Amino acid sequence: MPQIPQTLHELTVGQLSARSGAAVSALHFYEAKGLIGSRRTSGNQRRYSRDALRRVAFVRAAQRVGIPLATIREALAELPEERTPNRDDWARLSHAWRSELDDRIKQLAALRDHLTDCIGCGCLSLETCVLSNPDDINGEKITGSRLMPERRAAGRPPASRKPAEDTEGCC
Numbered sequence: 001m002p003q004i005p006q007t008l009h010e011l012t013v014g015q016l017s018a019r020s021g022a023a024v025s026a027l028h029f030y031e032a033k034g035l036i037g038s039r040r041t042s043g044n045q046r047r048y049s050r051d052a053l054r055r056v057a058f059v060r061a062a063q064r065v066g067i068p069l070a071t072i073r074e075a076l077a078e079l080p081e082e083r084t085p086n087r088d089d090w091a092r093l094s095h096a097w098r099s100e101l102d103d104r105i106k107q108l109a110a111l112r113d114h115l116t117d118c119i120g121c122g123c124l125s126l127e128t129c130v131l132s133n134p135d136d137i138n139g140e141k142i143t144g145s146r147l148m149p150e151r152r153a154a155g156r157p158p159a160s161r162k163p164a165e166d167t168e169g170c171c
Helices: 013-020 024-032 051-064 069-077 087-121
Strands: 046-049
Touching: 013 024, 013 046, 013 051, 024 051, 046 051, 051 069, 051 087, 069 087
Parallel strands: none
Antiparallel strands: none
């Protein structure tokens, strides 16, 4: 039985882009990050094996739900070389990623709930501001609504401040 030439099993970057829906620049980025691989022809053109289609689909689906590329790369690295992620792989990984996503959703909901408080306050550095001054970290260093450290003139010591006066009138 005749063998099918390897070149028929490979895709150019343009073909991979058209079939996967990912931009050529995204495919180059994925390759640079170790998410997909290619070989180079004698003319230095990229050629992707057909398994790259499923890998790109896997990467894009994971990205859509907010999984960082580093985490996706680690997951793909666990698969044997040249094997495409299958349904069982996705089920196993999505189960593991679920708690991470749940934690992120809780954090975002908390940020959303505190956003109105900060807009109403306007200070963004008071003890109660959980967005820009969580746990009053800035209060240990400076008082008042300053988020940026004061600049010192060359050769001059920092100006002294009166802590109680910096917060008066705020909120």
